[in-house]
Amino acid sequence: MTADQYSSLCIGVTGLNANDNPGPGVAVIRALKAGLGNNIRIIGLSYESMEPGIYMHDLVDKTYQIPYPTAGTAALIERLAYIHEKEQLDLIIPNFDSELYNFIKISAQLLQMGIKTFLPSHEQLALREKINLNDFGRKHGFNIPDDYKLFTVDDLKKAAAGLNFPLVIKGKFYEAYVAYSLDQAIKAFHQLSAIWGHPVIAQQFIKGTEINIAALGDGNGTNVSIIPMRKLYITDKGKAWAGVTIEDPKLIDLANNFAKATNWRGGYELEIMRDADDNLFILEINPRFPAWIYLTAAAGQNQPEALVKMAFGEKLEPYTEYQVGKLFIRYSWDHVVDIADFQQISALGEL
């Protein structure tokens, strides 16, 4: 495909929830427009009517609601077929952990329809799940905090005896709380099990500096891009509200070792804690681009743009340089739209 052909692509993007616990969609779109130009057509794929990206018409040309992952793949493919008929999608970039299983499952069908994706396999997706992370680390020599899988409050008491306080109580898919007492841990356990089901995970608390790495694997054991970022301002939900690109060969080696161990295909994020002795612990591995992905473009390695090219079969040489000391600061903005927009997406599922 020529550079000019990329400039007229129609790309579906999920994760338009640019809120205080942001999905990556809006940042992905921003990076795509920075890399491929403003002539690309962006189709937002939303789950809820209040996802801010739906209303950002300078970034998103049209949005369609799609069924929740629990509705299954048949409902998803049916909806995407309808959208494809209207929009002639070239590519879809899913940005939520919880939807990836379904998108991977239908990726062959999508390809038959003419819609490309660039996703990990189900096996790759499973190995980094919270409940499997410790086994994965042990097998491949990564530092992972100790953890316990919790099904009952008794399990939690055993975990507390083994890990001591503070410890981190994590939902199966999302959310985590630092608990400083058994009471706090029990409250978090009940809260997270009600939302995300079992098991809940109790993880050893590691004190240190929080670093995230955004990377893009080619599916053959190589990263095309790696950008490490030190969190400078962290919200009460643990999200980076500000961060800066940093340079440390140990972080690059860590991401390269991960790609080699997994042959990861697609974007991913390593959430790292560096302790006082300079040990790097992997706290989580997210199987998609992070919400701060635009920083990769700003630092000179536009990962969403690279993913598009790889999805079209282009062989990219791994990036070797990026700007260190590039800082992002997120901000909130009251975007004003007419109620008619809200009405249309709510009633018709399209805007």
Place this chain on the structure above:
Amino acid sequence: MKIKKNIATSENGFIFNPATGDSFSGNAIASAILLAMKNGDTEDQIKQSILDKYEVTPEQLNRDWDDWILQLKEANLLEF
């Protein structure tokens, strides 16, 4: 004592460690000393330069120097 090669400093005293993302604000003299250390000036050369420019006794300067080096160590800015 050598300052890490990749430490970025600016004239207004801002110090950035690109390996960790840590940043610090120093005053003008901190900035000048860091620049001299980055340029490879020896401890004696830097101290003499300060004695030439400022009204400070060698004893006081030595005490301040020890404190300065301690701060640089704590900030992880020194090569070992």
